[in-house]
Amino acid sequence: MDVDWHAIEQKWRKKWNEAREFETDPNSKEKKFITVAYPYPNSPQHIGHGRTYTIADVHSRFLRMKGYNVLFPMGFHYTGTPILGMAKRVEAGDKEIIDGLKNIYHVPDKDIKTFSEPIKIANYFHEEIKTGMIEMGYSIDWRREFTTIDPVYQKFIEWQINTLKEKNLIIQGSHPVGWCPKDQNPVSQHDTLGDVEPDFTEYILIKFQFEDFIIPTATLRPETLFGVTNLWVNPGTVYKKVKVNGEKWIVSAECANKLEFLDKKIEEIDEIAGSELLGKEAKVPKTNRDIPIFPATFVKSQTGTGIVMSVPAHAPFDYQALKDLAHRTPYFADKLRSIQPISIIKTEGLGEVPAKEICEKFKIRDQDDPKLEEATKDLYSKEFYGGVLKENTEQFAGKKISDVKDDIKNWLIDAKDGDVLLELNNAPVRCRCGAECVVKILTNQWFLNYGDKAWKEKATKCLDRMSVLPQEIRPEFNYVIGWLRERACARQHGLGTKLPWDK
Numbered sequence: 001m002d003v004d005w006h007a008i009e010q011k012w013r014k015k016w017n018e019a020r021e022f023e024t025d026p027n028s029k030e031k032k033f034i035t036v037a038y039p040y041p042n043s044p045q046h047i048g049h050g051r052t053y054t055i056a057d058v059h060s061r062f063l064r065m066k067g068y069n070v071l072f073p074m075g076f077h078y079t080g081t082p083i084l085g086m087a088k089r090v091e092a093g094d095k096e097i098i099d100g101l102k103n104i105y106h107v108p109d110k111d112i113k114t115f116s117e118p119i120k121i122a123n124y125f126h127e128e129i130k131t132g133m134i135e136m137g138y139s140i141d142w143r144r145e146f147t148t149i150d151p152v153y154q155k156f157i158e159w160q161i162n163t164l165k166e167k168n169l170i171i172q173g174s175h176p177v178g179w180c181p182k183d184q185n186p187v188s189q190h191d192t193l194g195d196v197e198p199d200f201t202e203y204i205l206i207k208f209q210f211e212d213f214i215i216p217t218a219t220l221r222p223e224t225l226f227g228v229t230n231l232w233v234n235p236g237t238v239y240k241k242v243k244v245n246g247e248k249w250i251v252s253a254e255c256a257n258k259l260e261f262l263d264k265k266i267e268e269i270d271e272i273a274g275s276e277l278l279g280k281e282a283k284v285p286k287t288n289r290d291i292p293i294f295p296a297t298f299v300k301s302q303t304g305t306g307i308v309m310s311v312p313a314h315a316p317f318d319y320q321a322l323k324d325l326a327h328r329t330p331y332f333a334d335k336l337r338s339i340q341p342i343s344i345i346k347t348e349g350l351g352e353v354p355a356k357e358i359c360e361k362f363k364i365r366d367q368d369d370p371k372l373e374e375a376t377k378d379l380y381s382k383e384f385y386g387g388v389l390k391e392n393t394e395q396f397a398g399k400k401i402s403d404v405k406d407d408i409k410n411w412l413i414d415a416k417d418g419d420v421l422l423e424l425n426n427a428p429v430r431c432r433c434g435a436e437c438v439v440k441i442l443t444n445q446w447f448l449n450y451g452d453k454a455w456k457e458k459a460t461k462c463l464d465r466m467s468v469l470p471q472e473i474r475p476e477f478n479y480v481i482g483w484l485r486e487r488a489c490a491r492q493h494g495l496g497t498k499l500p501w502d503k
């Protein structure tokens, strides 16, 4: 059968339009309001839009058929930084983006010329997406169309923000954020290439004394300080000697750069090659033991401080690297002989030197063996959930590993034997402008206090009352409520609403 689908489509779109089929006013029927994440107009309509808005449309039509008075409005999300980034690139004459606009999106030259103004980009793609939605036959009441920068909508945002502030859920303070050093703006998922949420972890820095200097090492397990036998440096790395808030530190160049964003005052003094540190000794804080500095290839300058403490009884990488060294480097033989793993954690089912057991279980070949990651995860989680500190851990003896991290961290920091370093877990994260993102401590900034416990509880209760389809994604919502913490809610640039109390 030969059917002209196109003609049928046009006929019904015209009829719906003439009959004002989807224009809704209050009446005696029970009402339903349909809302859906507004499209961000930085590109034409794409397949993701097709999916998202078709679901909302099907839902609207279904409810109308069941006799409800259904209002389906549509908004356009002008607020945010991606459009800003595009405008800057167009203004700079960036060939890649201009070619994309011309050849992929088929934007006429006369319009591209105006795109150095962010609002022109938003307006252009707004119309393009709207045309697509009309062609799709979505049952939207187009009298109720708006953008997030319309004055009326901005009043709504102001009300929302003021209400949160009254409830003390918007706070001012210093908090870490994902940050684009080029744009000087906080970044979240929607600002990064590949839509990656910059995710970061707090590491504890443990300060080893080396001559006049401090060699800090980053760890998630400060308790293992009691089991340190040596430090690892990469002999091929040239480290920086820097003044950090008055102290003299030795760290990798990448680490010095990270520290600067973490609100520390950095002053470069000199450089020192990793190879120059080899065989020398550093002093462990608190216990004042002298330990040697050895070479290892798994030490990366971009991770932590670029220097690592070695805990061979409880860290498979360290155990294996020491074993490799014994085979490969006769030069260190004497020093190596004096090194014995120091066992500090007792875990049900694991013996005296758990890292050795795990390396044997995983049949680790050498320190470049990819299975080491898995071996490490396995051991860390066993020790974290089931481990107890032994008698050689001073006042922490007998405590569970899962409870002790903050106590040890504070014990070190209070005596200036420790500090913290924030690291991106998913580095490199790139901003849409192309720059590599960092973690920055934002001072004197406004934050939504998503870390607030009472708010999390309320949100969880609300979520429990919601129906979620498909059911399987419910844990994802709970997961996000769980990890969300303070989030910057004000930017220096961008289309949007000004903070009512701090314009």
Ligand SMILES: [Zn+2]
Pocket (backbone or CB within 6 Å): 180, 181, 182, 183, 431, 432, 433, 434, 435
């Ligand atoms: Zn950027």
